[in-house]
Amino acid sequence: MIRTPLRPLARILTARANGENPDVIERENLRQRHAEMQAASRQRAEGRLLVLGVFFLVAFTAIAVRMGALATSEAVEPVASTAGGSGIAMQRADIVDRKGRILATNFETHSLYAQPPQMVDPEGAVERLVEIFPDLDRDRLLEDFTGKRKFVWIKKKISPEQKQAVHDIGDPGLLFGPREMRLYPNGSLAAHVMGGAGFGKEGVTAAEVIGVAGVEKQFDDYLRDPANGGRPLQLSLDLTVQAASEQVLLGGMKLMNAKGATSVLMDVYTGEVISVVSLPDFDPNDRPRPPTSGFDPSVSPLFNRAVQGVYELGSTFKIFTAAQAVDLGLVNSETIIDTSGPMRIGRFPIGEFNNKNYGKLSVADIIVNSSNRGTGRLALQIGAERQQQFLRALGMFDPTPIEIVEASGGQPLKPKKWGELSTVTISYGHGLSTSPMHLAAGYAAIANGGRYVSPTILRQTGPQLGDRVMSEDAAAQARAMLRKVVTSGTASFGEVPGYQVGGKTGTADKPKPRGGYYESKVIATFAAMFPAHDPKYVLIVTLDEPSVIAHGEERRTAGWTAVPVAGEMIGRIAPLLGLRPQVEPDQITGITLTSN
CATH class of the missing domain: 3.40.710.10 (DD-peptidase/beta-lactamase superfamily)
Structure with a gap:
């Protein structure tokens, strides 16, 4: 950095020749130098403040985004999956008979889970839940609600009536998650062909429906493939x-x-x-559970x-x-x-x-x-x-x-x-x-x-x-x-x-x-x-x-x-298959056919 002299000789000689005071020139140059130094220092300070401001803005933005995501997300029960990080595929095509009648379709329902830290009255909730779902284990549920767990599955599938009954309990720690389940509207009809479906990867907001037996498992990839545009799988069965x-x-x-x-x-x-x-x-x-080991599977x-x-x-x-x-x-x-x-x-x-x-x-x-x-x-x-x-x-x-x-x-x-x-x-x-x-x-x-x-x-x-x-x-x-x-x-x-x-x-x-x-x-x-x-x-x-x-x-x-x-x-x-009976008429007795 080259500085301008405070008493430049040319200006001093000129000032003396004109009868001016040379000290004024020195003071003016000194003031100008101080102004330049101040401007440079201010510029450096402003740059540092700008960098610091950007840093804090990014940091607070990231924190705000994370807090917002946590505030709007639901608790998820961890599940093992071979497809780590992949999303839950919810779409599954219908299965129909040879005439297009529904054999298997999807049905919107809800799951029920609890976040114990948010519960107001765990003991009272347990008593009411056992009344709604008699198959629940009261002691196990109470232990889960009053222990250190932050998430507890209660039911993977509930009916609309059961959902309303749980809603009436009014405890903020009891929550519902939407999901689809597989529905077979004909009940046990063609059960061994259908086989059945269950849940694969699960979260509280969705569940992956996968085939576990029968054609549901045989054609699982087809039924779950979005590229098929939801086209149903048509079977040869006649309902x-x-x-x-x-x-x-x-x-x-x-x-x-x-x-x-x-x-x-x-x-x-x-x-x-x-x-x-x-x-x-x-x-x-x-679908019932498979027989235990040592059990004759044919029964x-x-x-x-x-x-x-x-x-x-x-x-x-x-x-x-x-x-x-x-x-x-x-x-x-x-x-x-x-x-x-x-x-x-x-x-x-x-x-x-x-x-x-x-x-x-x-x-x-x-x-x-x-x-x-x-x-x-x-x-x-x-x-x-x-x-x-x-x-x-x-x-x-x-x-x-x-x-x-x-x-x-x-x-x-x-x-x-x-x-x-x-x-x-x-x-x-x-x-x-x-x-x-x-x-x-x-x-x-x-x-x-x-x-x-x-x-x-x-x-x-x-x-x-x-x-x-x-x-x-x-x-x-x-x-x-x-x-x-x-x-x-x-x-x-x-x-x-x-x-x-x-x-x-x-x-x-x-x-x-x-x-x-x-x-x-x-x-x-x-x-x-x-x-x-x-x-x-x-x-x-x-x-x-x-x-x-x-x-x-x-x-x-x-x-x-x-x-x-x-x-x-x-x-x-045979009549359902469209086959007409070949009936030979009985011989009419007592009537004689004559010509005119």
Whole structure:
């Protein structure tokens, strides 16, 4: 910094020459220098004050913003989440049946929580809350309210009436949070298909609804994806057919004293499952807890017998053996087979039901009379390798691909060694355990002319036929045999006036958990297709441990148990499916037609 001299020589000499006082110049320069120094000091001070002011402004603004956020926010119960920091997705699409009727939707409700530090009368609030919610633990709640906790969940879901009752308590520490919950307006209808939903990530102002079972879990990503624009998930189920099926099956299960029952109704060309029932069932609005460890899951209402239950389905498998033998050109429906005994495979005898001996039977009559020996001898002609190839083509070796998450657990049980004995026993439905859904897909291939069709729970726009598994001729002969079973064989109770029914009964002894079979416990199944002359649908009805007294005797076989239930069901649902009865008018007597 260069300073101006206080007594510049040039100005001093000039001042002396003009007779002026040189000291005035010095005082003037000194005053000017002091003014400049003061201005510089003031500028530095103002700069420092400005910086300090900006600092305090930013600090107080941040504090004010934080205080405002705290004042307007709600207390949140910490929850574990794999998606840390992500927001709670509240949107979930509806689920509808094939005609657009609601099966699952969302419902606005509230949660109830407490902030104990804000409570005025914790003891009084506890007493009132226990009156409103009798399932609450009074002592635990009092401990939470009077302890050190700052947040306490009381109820994740409450009804409008309960909300009003809590509001009337008037304690400022009792607060409500808005949320959506999943609502199934039809209650237990199609419960095992719906599965149910629960809460994932939760806060007091929102809760994430996630699928926990059934199609809710299978299609969880789709139902929660905002990119779908809220478009509903459309299933293949028909609400009215499902309701009728459940009503008939429940009545049949009680009438036949069965511990459980299941039914599957499937379109033979599209693979659409129009109805699927598993009993006992549950209400997905109040889904029960899974059974504890060591508990037989098959007795739980959560167990889906249609896709998870794998059973030896007995003589319903005989038609597959006959159809394959025809398809291979080994026999036709009129070929005579000697079913006389004895028949042994190694050291194991092959007998008939009630020790019958049918003698020589046509292939069709083997199916009508349900001959084990006759089916076994056909299977020996087919051979183990070709039998396995055929059953694999029918999907009998893998879980069904139907879009219900529990279906992946329905793994068929095959013999470890598939020799001659297994070939014979599997030909009549023993030694290979599959689900009723597997059986429906197998019968659909016979019904539609020999093409495999994959079962699906989603609405389809047209036929979804897969690979050919048998010729049209073999399928046609098999259908004729199944029709004869109803008109002349073990399924006579399955005939429905106006609707030709074809099908096959199957009664299999239940295996014991540790090997062997029960003597008085069976799985009774009727696999049907209708109308038999041009099948549109396959129906499988299975009863677990049925027993009924008829004609003074205890009956357990499918012809006495599953068949009449299936017949009643077909009579109820066929009109709902749009099938017109084919009624042959009775001949009018007493009237003679004459010409003019």
